[in-house]
Amino acid sequence: MADFHSTLPGLASAAADEAARVGRLSVAELLDHLHHGLVMLDADGRVVGYNASALTLLELPESLLAGAPLIDEVVRWQAARGDLKGDPSQLLQRVWHHLRATQASGQPHVYSYTTASGRTLQGATIALPGGGWARTYTDVSRHAATVAALRESEARFRSLTELSADWYWEWDAESRYTRLEGRVVRDQATSVQFLGRRPWELPAPNRPTLADWQPLMDAIAQRRTFWRFEIQRIMDGGRPYWFALSGEPVFDAQGNYLGYRGIGRDITARKEAEATIERLAYYDSLTGLCNRRAFQDRMAQAQASSTRSGLWAALCFIDLDDFKDINDAFGHAAGDALLRVMAERLRQAVRTEDTVGRLGGDEFVVLLEDLHEEQEQAAWRAQHVGEKLRQALERPAEIAGQELQATPSIGITLFRGQTDAVEDILGRADLAMYHSKASGRNAVRFFDPAMQARVVQRATLQRELRHGLRDGELRLYGQPIVDARGQPCGQEALLRWQHPTRGMVPPAEFIPVAEQTGLILPLGQWVLQRACALLAHWAKDAQRARWTLAVNLSARQLRQPDFVAGVQQALRTAGADPHRLKLELTESLLLHDVEDTIAKMEALAELGIQFALDDFGTGYSSLSYLKRLPLTQLKIDRSFVRDLLTDPNDAAIARTILQLAQSLEMEVVAEGVETPEQFEVLRAMGCRLFQGYHFGRPAPLDGEPAPPPVPSTSQPFAPSPP
């Protein structure tokens, strides 16, 4: 420091000379080489030393400092040049204030300012122990420019998030919101809900569902950038709010994953516009139903779905009869109002999963999906719905005080899979609708005439069966069941229909129709009541008192919640012994709702009623549930008995059933025994009960008491799907 003082003002050159002389740099020389400026003030504030960088950085003429000026002089000089802004006397007050303050506190005073030429300097003043001060100057122009640029960028970012519908977010490495900024966030006060939570932990009642989040979760797991992931929220008051998230992963300098950051964008207006466009593009503006375009889309989807499921679907084409006359007579406004009423009735008449559309004018279409795997059954169901639609539409409607009526003509076609073009299916239904018009209007017609004939035949059968039940045309026949000696030990009750014109109708023809239409319920109850009455009658006859009577049950009967009560009531009314009643079930009947079936069977078994499994071997017998059922008897299906003598497989099956029954401690009845040879072989295999033409064909059950009254039913006549 002594050198430094002594070489003033020629500090740099003297230090250099000295360095040259001794072969090393002096302190003064060293200071001259510094990039920092240094100015020394004595206790009066006079410049007593400076280095070369001080002259350069402060851009002062050497002549000014070389004259050892007071700091006041230097400050005035700088103010005059424009380096320091403000009144010089106030500037000086500030300078002296800081000089004294550093002296008093012993702490440096650090400040920065920008010179007139644009250089930003950071100055630091320290008080020296012996009095006086050292002031250093550092050029921080680049740093200042960087800070200014950052500020500018931050301001731009704030403008963006303040002025737009976008908002900024950050997630930590666990995908939890850590930062949310933007006007939208502030306005909606969503930060409280969001911060600390993952996006999928926030309530989103509609979309996305947890499954919908998967693509976003995958992107995060793979640290991928994602764009416009759409989310819907329901705001207070029920208003839907849509936004889209875009984000990119953030890593630190070492490549460690820190989380994500990105923007959220309010897309509600766009979504609403899209919904409006879709409504206009896909919905009929008069009725709100699907328009032709949307309906064709739905048809294509239905085709794809039926390819997967294998189920038949149906298309109903509906045209209002004489609608033009209504328009002409009552005006278009009344016509429009009627169309709206019709649309609503159609909507009400079908299931929510069915699609109703309006192709234009008075043409409506209804798409019925998942009808049945069998075409016949599907046709029956479609016919049922078609009839329901017809009845719904034919009712008069009150429009502006007038009663208007427009009956419908309905055409139906079935389809399955994707072989036909949608237009072709529509064309077929349209053609069927014309058949309906040609047949006298206000009717339902199928495209396929054969199908139409079958549907009509079935509807006729159903109507006649209902009348037959009411008019006492049903007969109970019986077929003997015999023991190993060929002695009768019971009968199987078999239903017959004595039709007034068609003669004796076999059950195979009418039982399926009765099952599908629900008529099997009153019919089955009638058989049960009749069988119980017969058992009570046999009880008085020593020869038949110990006979059992087997009654066939249908699946639909067993599904009735009051089935057990119905059987009990039949037994009680007749005064029959439950131990003599045997109920025959088929394997397919046991496939549905196994637990409920078992519960009902057990309740009846408690009363002493026996159960036989009919047609054994033809279904999907599962030994696990066979064991759980309170069965007393298996009936070997007659298809195995028929070829018993010639087909070793059938013989093996019959033998296996007998062994199985033995291990399950059940009886076996061999059905369809037609010859003495079959009887002998089965007997040799260990079978003890037999049924078949060899012992007797079904015949009217003799000694029947007078028929009980037919159970009343509130079933509508229209067919109803099972």
Ligand SMILES: Nc1nc2c(ncn2[C@@H]2O[C@H](COP(=O)(O)O[C@H]3[C@@H](O)[C@H](n4cnc5c(=O)[nH]c(N)nc54)O[C@@H]3COP(=O)(O)O)[C@@H](O)[C@H]2O)c(=O)[nH]1
């Ligand atoms: N739910 C109800 N179903 C019933 C009722 N009554 C009858 N049925 C079912 O109808 C199906 C056909 O019955 P049916 O035409 O009476 O035929 C029975 C017998 O005639 C026939 N059978 C008897 N022995 C022989 C024979 O040696 N050869 C031969 N080819 N056929 C014979 O088998 C039928 C009895 O079969 P099953 O019931 O399986 O024991 C039939 O499925 C009946 O169940 C009813 O009231 N309710």
